[in-house]
Amino acid sequence: MKAIVVGGGIGGLAAAVSLRRVGWEVQVLERAAAFAEIGAGVGVMPNALRALEWMGVADEVRRLGTPRVSGGVRASDGRWLVHLPEAGQERVIAMHRADLHGVLLRALPPEILFNNVEVTGVEELDADLVVAADGINSRLRAELLPDAPGPVYAGATAWRGVAPGPYDLPITQTLGPGGEAGVLPLGDGRVCWYVAAVAPAQAGLDPLELFGGWHDPLPHLIRSTSQVLRHDIYELPLLPTFVRGRVALLGDAAHAMTPYLGQGACMALEDAVTLASVDGDLARYDALRRPRTRAVWRGSRRAGRFGIEVRSRLGLEVRNFALRSVPGSVALRGMSRFTTWQVPSMPR
Structure with missing residues (x-):
């Protein structure tokens, strides 16, 4: 059986690695002149690490990344709102997006990778399975689901970068008035x-x-970064299906979400492994992935309403008091409900 993956980002490469693992012949078509990944950091959550384990590349991810235990949540003045306990907490692998992309790229033979390829429609692709991993502005999604809504602005803009350091810091999230x-x-x-x-x-x-004016070292990190990336945050309204005919939508092409749970790339890795584990049964893929990604999509929205969208003084006081009142172990259980996903069992 032959599969063509449209899109050479993290989700597309993960799909290729996963499908090859169960015996599919795969080609990856990328529109850009080279296979590369831009951006800053990515937290490989426990659910994503299970997917990478299944692909056989988790050891290299651990070698290149840094196992960290999240320090918790702070207010913009530096006060700690939540300390997360280390006991019983699964590790998050912190790494650069380009390093994760490189791990997946090296797991594929060069002869199946084709760049400078512009795919304008499904009919031009000769394959038993087409994986549309062409991002939030997916052309294939627009062709297959012409009545489905396109991306919408989520109301916030973001900047990101990599500061040279050296630093020795925990993973932290900071919440302030109208920002995070x-x-x-x-x-x-x-x-x-x-x-x-x-x-x-x-x-x-x-x-x-x-x-x-936020707590150290945030201002210094921004000042010391030579290349700061800025992007407006968009999300994709929930779709009625992730499949149509022989085509499966994957990653941001299927369920682009706000970043407030840090699960965007993790969901794409889950998609890839699930698609391979059902061995081309697209009805099963849709049944497994839509409820799961819908829950995470909604969870990220709720996190935004409770986090970045709080701007009034009273709202900040209530939110911060609520966070300080929650024991770290309880907060940890609340976070882990999004990371307990397991790889679906293979069909007979």
Whole structure:
């Protein structure tokens, strides 16, 4: 059986690795001139690590990444709101997105990778299975589901980068009025960071003006980063199906979500392994993935309403009091409900 994967990002490469593991002949078509990944950090959550274990590449991910235990949540003035206990907590692997992409790329033979390929429609692809992993603005999704809504602005814009360091910091999230920030340390002393603020789309904003008064080391991380990436946050409204005919939507092409749970890339890895584990049974793939991604999509939305979208003084006081009142062990259980996913069993 032959599969063609459209899109050479993390989700597309993971699909290729996974399908080859169960015996499919695979080709990967990428529109860009080279297979590469831009961006900053990614937290490989326990659910994503299980998917990578199934693919056979988890050891290299552990070698390149840094196992960290999340430090918790802070207020913009630096006060700790939640300390997460280390006992019983599964590790998060902190790494650069380019490193994760490279692990998946090296797991594939070069002769199945084709770049500078513009796919404009499904009919031009000769394969038993087509995997549409072409991102939030997927052309294939628009062709297959012409009545489905396209991406919508989620009301916030974000900046991210990699500060040179060296630093020795825990993984932390910071919540402030109408904004949030995150710190994801890498093993070589560099730090991946992001800041996000409620704002109109394409607003002309300076991250240092917005976050320069937040606790250390956030302002210093922004100032010391030579290349800061900025993007408005979009999400994809929930789709009625992830499949149509011989085509399966995967990753952001199927369920692009807000980043407030840090599960976007993790969901794409889950998709890839699930698609292979059902061995091309697209009805089964749809039945497994839509409820799961819908729950995470909604969970990320709720996290945004409780986090970045809180702006009033009273709202901040209530939110921060609520967080301080929750024992770390309880907060940990609440977070782990999104990371307990297991790889589906293979069909006979």
